Amino acid sequence: MLCAALTLTGCGRQYTNLGEARAAYARDGIGPIVIAAVEDPLGPGFLQGIELAVREINAAGGLLGRAVQIRRFPSSGDLRQGRRTAIAIAQDPRISVVLGHRTSELAVPLSVIYERARVLFMPSFATAEQLTRHGFDFVLRTLPDNAAMAAQTASVAQLFGHERIAVLHSRDDYARELAFLFEDEARARGLRIVFGASFFAAESNYRGMLGQLNGVDFDAVYLSTEHLPGARLVRQLRELGFAQPVLGSDRLAFGRYEELVGSAGDRTVAPGIYDVDTPGPLNRAFVTAYRAAHNADPDQSAAQGYDTARLFADIVRTAGSTEPSVLATTARYSPPRAGVTGIFAHDPRGDVYGKLFELRVLRFGRWWPLPGVTAPYRLASFRAARLEMQREAAQQAQTPAPAPGPQPTPPEPAMAEVVDAAAAAAERLQQTAAAVSMPADKAVGAAETAAAADPGADLQTLTTARLSAAERARIWLRLAHEILGFQRLGLVAPQTGAGSAAVGLARSLADDLGFTVDICELPAPDAHAAEPLNAIELTRREREGISVDDPLEQAAVRCWTRLARSTDALLVVPDSGLRPGLVRRLNRTLRSFGVPTFAVAQSLDSDLGLTLALVATGVDLDDPQVALRFNGVLKGLRVSALNRKLTNLPAVSADLEAFAELGIRPDPRLLTLVSRAMQPAFPSAGPDPAQNGGTDADAAVSAAAPTSYE
Structure with missing residues (x-):
């Protein structure tokens, strides 16, 4: 072409x-x-x-x-x-x-x-x-390439227990490329391709080809074609009595497949890029505006x-500028951006990272998202990208080529030691400074104190169903350290079980990774009132939102103020007993000090103004509608068992606006780990005083805050 x-x-x-x-x-x-x-x-x-x-x-x-x-x-x-x-x-x-x-x-x-x-x-x-x-x-690019799509689909096929796959594709370059990439990815994951066939998209009768599946033991069909022939083929597949689920390409989800295939398309799984029910103010504003203009939901x-x-x-x-060369260069080297379909982060070649396909299932004439199923792929991609970057750093750290002419040949062991030392130094640098762009002084210090252990091994451990909550949180905190590269970790510790667990977690991992922990304890909820805050500690506008009779809030302000000057990052305990509106404002204030805030939590119910959040993924078994989506697409696996496979995996969310303010510039390849860009909930809806204990001052500050990603 x-x-x-x-x-x-x-x-x-x-x-x-x-x-x-x-x-x-x-x-x-x-x-x-x-x-x-x-x-x-x-x-x-x-x-x-x-x-x-x-x-x-x-x-x-x-x-x-x-x-x-x-x-x-x-x-x-x-x-x-x-x-x-x-x-x-x-x-x-x-x-x-x-x-x-x-x-x-x-x-x-x-x-x-x-x-x-x-x-x-x-x-x-x-x-x-x-x-x-x-x-x-x-x-x-504005979408990931076929290699990423094939890898995601193969990862989900493995997660769902489909060990034997029949691959069908139409005879065009696009469908053929995607089918071959899927076969390679499936085999790499230990899956078997037990049948393969191609067809002309213009044909109307595929029964002869499909009849060859009789006697073939297969768990699922992978179908790479356009939505029109795809609908015809799947209808004939069901007519011949084959009930196995169909894993398709993105072209099934983009066309009118659900209308053309009818009930025969039930349990078709395909990659998509957008769901109208995606949470967040950015998508809510888009859907509202689109409905007002066209009286319909956006597709x-x-x-x-x-x-x-x-x-x-x-x-x-x-x-x-709109000068062509300036636009082309800016597009490749700008900070990542968030849209309603995901994250856009480009590399010098023009490929897009961060944004991934989300797998969806066709049930009852509608496409439904399958929550959490891309988490294993995201973690695997993150680890693969890190290893690739480590190899690149090791190659750059090796001794330059010698000048022309005779050169003394060092003994073999000595040369091996030099190469090993260079590789080890590059790996330590990669584990800290190469993951994100940090100021030079922080990058050098982080490289000197990087962990000797390979965090990639911990990511593999996450898939162990028997992993305890404490072990899981330890791996998650290590992951946050990789992304943020902090040397001095601050922690505001409430006198609760969650506070004690956070203190123990931070101290145990600090020894392994070589960072220090600065802990500021909050008083017990029934403590006596502390001395009033003065103007030096807090500005007038900030004092308006603090209760003068609440020792917990006054202590919290003192803790955040002190840690802002002495730490590189702040670990937030979500259930600290403080109002979410107060925590949000304090966390956002830390950005002016260059301090990112993050949380490691089972769930986050409120916007806490975080830079980064690691939250448990999984299937919502309390919602029968969600569990029903998986019915018929799993092989030898119950939905509860699938949930146990995902329970230890984090859904990583990041505030890209905060990243830009803090000077954090992740390599685009590492943004594959981020499942979504965090968007503050308060600009569109405002704080809920009844729920969060907010005040008029909270509302005033919230209303003045800018909306992210606009």
Whole structure:
């Protein structure tokens, strides 16, 4: 496809001239900033999402003081029609970005035209690996690639107990690539591919191929194809009496598969990127605005269109320019951003990390999310990324190549010792400073005190069902140390069982990892009133929210104030007896001191203003509707047993806005661990005085606080 595109584009100077004209228009800074939106053949949702984002951007003043406009282009049915569309886009110097082109079969070859014309190309649905394999500067993924999708699906197949898989795929490049990647990932996990066959998507009768499954012992079918042939095939699969669950590609979830397949599609599992019921103020605002505009719920295409348009706007704001080369560079080296479909963190090649597919199941004519099932994949990906980064650091730490000419050859043992020492030093550095970007003095100190043990081994231990709560919390705290890289840990300890457990946990791990613990104890709830806080300890605005008769609150303020000056990070005990509104304000205040706050907890019911949270994942067995989603998709496994497999695994959430304020810049590969970006609950709903014991001062501070990720 790429070779064909090179032939179609030609090699004249016209594309160079187009790029120069685009750069000149950007430098003038006059006129609208134009987004090229290619219509989606699957429906209007994608374009409607872009339109909603652009209305919001313009209502807030546009970009760089200029209005944003959308120029619509018809959907491309084949490569030649797509080429005409791409050339028309390239010839308009006002266009800064292209959103759309549904399939990888079009996005990959057309990327050549956009690269030559120097227009930022953000295909909203393409996942083929070839998209970012050519070293292009102006191509930016907005979805993970097929390798990540196949690995996630194989991980879930293993988790669900499917040991024998039948693989079916249509005979096109995209479906074939995804099916082969899934087979490789399945075999790597010890699963067996017991049957494999391909078919033409245009066929209407697959019964001859499906009949070959008679006599084959298989647990599930993996199906890689478009939603139209997928629906036909699954209906015929059920007609022949096969009741095994179907694991599909993302194209089943993006199309009208659920309508076309009917009840036969029950228990189809496929990757998706968006659910309308996703919690958080950002998604609530999006859903409310979309419903008001279209009197319907947004689908995945609408959410992806909305996110990609807002992502482009964020890139322009960060770059302070629409000049093509500046946009391309800024897109790859900017801090991670959060959208309604997940996290966008790009590497220099243009690949996206952090954002992952979420597995969903089709039940009763609707797609339902499967909670917690991606946690094993996230932890495994995090560990694999760390090991890869350790190898890279070890290679960089080795002695440079000698100068030309004869060189003395050291004894073999001595050379081995040098290499081992370099690798060990690089590993210690990786375990602290390479996980996040820290100030130089902190990075050096952290490297000197890094743990000798491999934390990756602890991540493997997390999958042990018999792991105690204390052992689990110990591994989770080690994980938080890897991400935040602190040397001095602060802890405000209430006089409760939870407070005592947190103190014991921090002290036991401090010896292993070489950090110090500074503990500030809170008084018992029935303690006598302490001395009133004075103006030096607290500003007038902050004093308004503190009870002068509550010794616990006064002691808490003193603890937070002292630890802000003496620690690198603060471990928060969620059930401390303090009002969540007070804890939230104190934690957010610590950002001005450069101190991140985090919690290791079974659950978090309130927004505590944390930078990082590790919370238990799992299946909500108290909700019969949730448990019913797993019925029929597990092999030899009860839902309760699945929950035990997930009970020790953390769902890691991060406040990306706090990361940016604190100067924490994770490597994009490590953001795969983060299951969601934390968003404060109070800007949209406000604190609940009845529930949290809030005051008018709390409400005033909350109302003045900015909404994250806007």
